[in-house]
Amino acid sequence: MKEITATGPTVEEAVQSALAQLNTSKDRAEITIVDEGKKGLFGLFGSKPSVVTVKLKQDPIEESTNFLKKVLTEMNIVAELDVKVEGRNISISISGEKTALIIGKRGQTLNSLQYLTQIVANRYSNQYLNVVIDAEGYREKRRETLEQLAERLAQKALKTKQDVHLEPMPSFERKVMHSIISAYPEVETYSVGKEPNRSLVITTKKNKVAKR
Known part of the structure; x- marks a missing residue:
């Protein structure tokens, strides 16, 4: 049950009745007052109950985790999820059988799962959430x-004096490459293309100046 309409002598009592039936609290619910009601004469004659509609807010972490579980089930994979939340960052670690299938070639399957799970999380969130999914320590490797x-x-790039074009990779992997290459004072990187086929180009700073 995600939504319920409840009545009560007062708005507050109607709300409390609905929250009890949904087994939730005010901070996890959206409350709409349908009718404020009427006390009536002497509190008896002509009285009209208050009516409210209370809708359970969908939790982005719960929704995204359930989505991931469903996808893994469809893949016939039995796995456990360890979910950690720090501010707007959600980390999900997958452990269990068939981790190679979850990761895929060069992490492509894992990256796709992460991309889709992040879309689901942000569909139900009022602020941007960053989702990282790992399987058996693959991300560190x-x-x-x-x-x-x-x-x-x-x-x-330094030796050949030619630009080096990399294959498409997700944004978080490009950031890793950017960070590492920034340690080389004579070369730099820039991104080309559109997601999900955006990729990096490594160029010497002399080449970049020459192209202007």
């Missing part, structure tokens, strides 16, 4: 791989 890749490609 991937970061190490990206660090090695960034260093190697930065050296390649």
